[in-house]
Amino acid sequence: MVNVELLQAPAAVECCAPPARQALAADGAEKLAKTLKAIADPARLRLISMVAAHDDAEACVCDLTEPLGLSQPTVSHHLKVLVDAGILSRDKRGTWAYYRLVPGALDALAQSVVTV
Template sequence: MPFTETRAVPEASTAAVALDFVTNATGVSDVADGATDAAAAAAAACCAPAAREAIGADEAERLARLLKAVADPARLRLVSLVAAHDDMEACVCDLTEPLGLSQPTVSHHLKVLVDAGILTRDKRGTWAYYRLVPGALGTLADRVLGL
């Protein structure tokens, strides 16, 4: 003859849900039908609604390009080097040597950063000057993390 017992099953939240287990003649415990509904209701109640709106598909694409641009160590160093200069502006001639890369490679990385909207480029005579776009990286933290 089967008997019924109640066991506390810990949930991911701080609350516990009591489930009724029915032990059959073979000694195997099964969850009673009514307990399944109670567990489902408790699980649904633990999910909190979003506190703010998530980013849309278009903005996700734009921010992914921004993240991809700074994901390269050389480009991340370039952003840091430009930001370290007065007025957050540096000549390409000052950026090649610290990286230890060829001038064409540095120029390629700078173009990626300009295309991503992180730097701007200003040609003066034979040299190009790069300036950090104010708030370009702050936008990333604001939109993705909601900071």
């Protein structure tokens, strides 16, 4: 049998004054940590930076490999991590994939860091 009183109890409990600022909850922390991990890598930071610095803020994977001194599969892996994290977008045109910064993605991440 379901105990209705127990199910309703949490809403009625007022044990503590609310803190001046709400601390980050576990699920929010997991999500933010995941995105931060995606960019917390020297090669990936340089890829983001190179894409942003490129003409039209768009870069072909073929332009990103040589300056980093990494193999194309390694660069493609790093780019995939950044796409999966919502930092870069990918557009396949013909032989090559082209990458752009997702508008506002870095700003939103920076805002999350400041208000953690």
